[in-house]
């Protein structure tokens with residue numbers, strides 16, 4: 001009896017000591033200026049900080065505090081987390097804990113991959129970061145494993161395989177912990193996989209649920225696929241969702257249908273190119289909204305679903321903001337998915353608008369021609385009006401800051417034949433781009449309800465970095481040529497830049513520690529534009545992953 005109660009007492013105490021990160025901490029993450037505990041700097045994915053020590057009047061005095069080599073020549077897209085003075089960041093083959101003030105490594109946990117892993121990765125050898133919860137870190141791997149690590153030591157606590165990498169499944173996204181469940185998506189739609197979202201037990205790794213993004217014929221939405229096409233239907237879920245803790249609802253974007261050649265799969269192809277509102281405990285779909293039915297153009301709708309409260313017809317309304325890859329900026333009511341606004345934020349030629357009553361695009365001859373096998377020029381290109389690089393929403397200026405893509409593409413279908421582990425797209429990939437003569441990218445400040453650009457900062461080579469905005473009136477982003485930049489949030493005026501040793505496509509974050517505001521970002525070139533654009537101007541940008549941390553120069 002005595003032994004039992006002693007054991008029970010100890011069992012109760014140990015979790016209390018070990019509670020390095022609670023559900024409440026994650027819920028309050030967007031207001032916690034001393035730490036960065038969520039991907040997206042909050043469950044709302046706004047990437048906005050109320051900190052003002054660094055502001056539009058003094059950002060010129062920003063200087064590097066430390067630089068940490070990731071000892072990796074791949075693309076670095078990881079968003080750092082910061083908890084109790086420790087910065088956690090990932091590369092494709094390691095997770096590291098670094099003292100956030102000094103830049104000194106605390107531990108490094110390396111990953112080993114099978115030799116054939118790069119062959120089955122679509123669009124970059126990368127990882128986008130960790131989730132933290134109750135003393136554990138959670139990350140994904142290129143060979144489709146989900147791993148839990150001890151945040152103090154880096155020791156691996158559990159590992160679960162989500163799917164077979166040999167047929168094209170990959171994981172690059174940062175997991176999300178919501179209502180005590182570790183949630184992960186999957187990549188692989190370019191390989192004819194049938195994709196899903198998973199829930200895992202944070203303590204044991206037990207698989208709790210799986211929700212397929214492509215339903216079976218007998219399930220709801222199954223009638224939007226013909227024959228066996230659903231088995232190869234794609235719908236990957238490769239960017240971390242947002243979470244409304246009051247509604248207990250996840251908002252997770254779903255990628256393109258497979259193959260790109262839409263004639264192969266007549267129907268709307270639910271739930272590809274959609275957002276799913278889900279219960280994090282069960283994976284049950286509460287509602288869905290489809291942006292691009294029967295999409296031919298690889299318009300993954302995985303771009304982050306930013307949660308905000310904005311005025312709609314004079315009434316504060318909880319919404320989802322989404323700069324969709326299809327070129328339209330959407331505002332949805334996050335209670336029920338009702339469409340409130342959808343306006344182009346870049347040049348769009350495949351649709352002339354979105355029907356607000358039905359939510360469906362009003363397609364042009366470009367989309368119809370593409371489906372019938374004609375060679376067409378389409379805006380946006382298959383990389384979209386914006387690709388994966390996350391936007392920031394500033395509730396003070398009420399603007400969304402997005403690294404947009406200004407170029408179009410050429411599209412021509414080819415026959416698609418499924419072969420396990422091979423690309424399954426059914427598209428001529430030999431002549432992809434319609435560059436035009438002007439800048440290929442523009443950092444834009446967008447009014448969500450109109451899609452109108454308040455200001456824009458063009459760049460010849462498009463930016464592929466995340467965006468961060470602050471109450472100090474500063475917007476941070478980076479260039480593939482290595483410049484980390486700061487802009488005035490109201491005017492877009494460039495205020496500062498620092499040249500890092502390699503291209504920047506990381507996700508900047510900020511926090512305050514011992515009275516000092518820091519900004520961190522990863523540097524390291526690679527990723528989808530570098531791989532597929534053939535842009536020779538990037539040939540002189542050296543590889544070499546590292547983490548940069550900045551603060552104001554001490555006077």
Ligand code: CA
Nearest residue numbers: 255256298300
């Ligand atoms: Ca895709």
